[in-house]
Amino acid sequence: MNGLMIQGTASDVGKSLICTALCTILHQRGYKVTPFKSQNMSNNSYVTKDGKEIGRAQGIQAEAANIEASVEMNPILLKPQSDEKAEIVLLGKRYQSLGGREYRDTFYEKGLEVIQSSLAKLSEQFEAVVIEGAGSPVEINLNDRELVNMKVAEIADVPVILVADIDRGGVFASIIGTLTLLSETERKRVKGIIINKFRGDQSLFESGRKWLEEKTGIPVLGVIPYVDHAISGEDSLSISARFQSQEVSEIDIAVMKLPYISNYTDAEPFLFEEGVSVRMVSTLSEFGNPDAVIIPGTKSTISDLHSLRASGLEQRIKTFVQSGGTIVGICGGYQMLSKQLIDEYGTDTGISGYNTAGFNLIPAVTTFSQWKKTIQTEGTTHPLSGFSSLPVRGYEIHLGQTMFQGPHTPLLMVENEAEGVSIEDGCILGTYVHNLFHNDLFRTAWLNKLRGRKGLPEQKMVSMEKEKMNQYENLAAHVEKHLDVQKLLEIMTAWREQHG
Known part of the structure; x- marks a missing residue:
């Protein structure tokens, strides 16, 4: 399969946003590209044209790629109903509600099967796939039966790009810690690092960039400045950022x-x-x-x-x-x-x-x-x-x-x-x-x-469709300016040629 996977050192580091930008960038470069996320945990969902339910992030990414969203782009959606139980939406339809232990014990094989079949179907329809991971790939207590990070990269057989959020602090520890906790085989799959949400003078980070590349042997493909955007997030961690306290208007x-x-x-x-x-x-x-x-x-x-x-x-x-x-x-x-x-x-x-x-x-x-x-x-x-x-x-x-x-x-x-x-x-x-x-x-x-x-006087209409498309294009331009997209494409192509 031709593609790549965006994984993160933690939740809310910007994986969804970077995948959205890459869907637009690859589309603009002539690729017939599709997003994919094996399993979402979110109550913020999206209904496809045929009345099926997927995670909203993949619906947004499909729009950014200028394609129709389908259930194969997010075959498993978990919708929390309480602190201990979630509804499973499988291939767009309600499957059943399970607790965390039940889910791990009874659903894993079924999950693997639907992920494999979804990826196979997408690979027949598209030239490239942008895969989004979830949380961190080194949740040690869960990794023996995980369905969202390195197991998916292995099934799709694509290289991994690791994203870290510098705005929250501890970026060096989060990157080195993540790479250290990966197995040797998994670590070899990581072919690039992206530093996200940078604020200030990037020249001040140059020594840090060099240190990371020397320490890990993995290129830092980009240092992306923090950007205010109006593109939908997928989970509760995104809400505070989307609706920050603001001055009360008219x-x-x-x-x-x-x-x-x-x-x-x-x-x-x-x-x-x-x-x-x-x-x-x-x-x-x-x-x-x-x-x-x-x-x-x-x-x-x-x-x-x-x-x-x-x-x-x-x-x-x-x-x-x-x-x-x-x-x-x-x-x-x-x-x-x-x-x-x-x-x-x-x-x-x-x-x-x-x-x-x-x-x-x-x-x-x-x-x-x-x-x-x-x-x-x-x-x-x-x-x-x-x-x-x-x-x-x-x-x-x-x-x-x-x-x-x-x-x-x-x-x-x-x-x-x-x-x-x-x-x-x-x-x-x-x-x-x-x-x-x-x-x-x-x-x-x-x-x-x-x-x-x-x-108060009436105001003229604002076009949401126009604003939405501007957001996709502006985000893509922002990311492309600070990311070595050519190197990213070379990594994707080289991996496919080497691994067939």
Whole structure:
């Protein structure tokens, strides 16, 4: 197989970002390139065109490579449901939920099989593969049955490039420690080092670069400066960086940072809007005086509802809405707005027949089902929703149905069927459709409603598609400027020629 693997000295060192950049760079150089990550652990997912679920990072990387995302790019997705259990999504479909010990004991062989078949299929369709590792390749307690780092490099038979984050400190120890803990065979596979998130004068690192090359015998292919970007991350470690504390703008949006938050990327379009601040809120003291509240998706709706209740945020949100505030519930957040939530089969809590009161902000009851719905969605806003017949595209990933007990105004019409709810001219919105705010016309209309309530002038529409493509191209240009891409390609080609 022609390709390479990006591994890291730890989580959140920039593996996903570098893989995204490389997908664009190789595409620009004429390669038909695909991303691959054998196993993701993330509640931030992506729905493919055929209604399958993969990790969002690989969906983003497919976009960067200008190709359609498929389940083979991320055959195993683990979605944490609690501290001890995760849902396994296998080739885009819900497989089962297992604890960590059960997963290692019963799933390993199945995992190897699906990884091998996915890589084989991708190798038939593409000229090159950019493989992303996970965490660190030297988790000694887990390496006997690992499915994400050196075992994958061995299956694909590709060289490895090791990425280290200098911004967090200890970069020399992290690189030398990682290489030392690798077996001799694994160490021989590492053909390059990338230093990521550098700040300051690079000339001050030149002696360090030389020391690393002399000490390891491995070339440092690049020292990449820290870059602010708006490209989606894949896990909870990315959230703080994406939504750092910022000055409150004319329009202030508070997003609830739920313990099992999923698809927080629903709020990312606001990062591109001038005069709009978007903040993650996890405590009562952080709530402030927002213009709107968003309750995002979650992998454990009832658990996160109880978390909001225990922190006092549920009552604070209800008071905010009763005082005329604007709220949007998306997926799990939508379910929380119900009068009651019923977990008949235990698919949300693990307890069959469990039920609890919701926020009681919409006249509906949510019942969790046994089967997950994953589908791409296209429709329009309902003419009476407060947003007159605007086109909306997105996707759904959810267990359960929200059934209304009486007349209500839907938010959307999808294939002639009502979806979601709109109350008080859009002050209370609920929907199962993710990417709602990625729709430029809808997002602009919604923001302009908020502006109008404050006596602020309306603003023009921002094109998310244009911004997204600019981000991919700008990231690729930034990385290419500081990375020896030619040397990287030579490493990839030489390995293929030597190992066939």
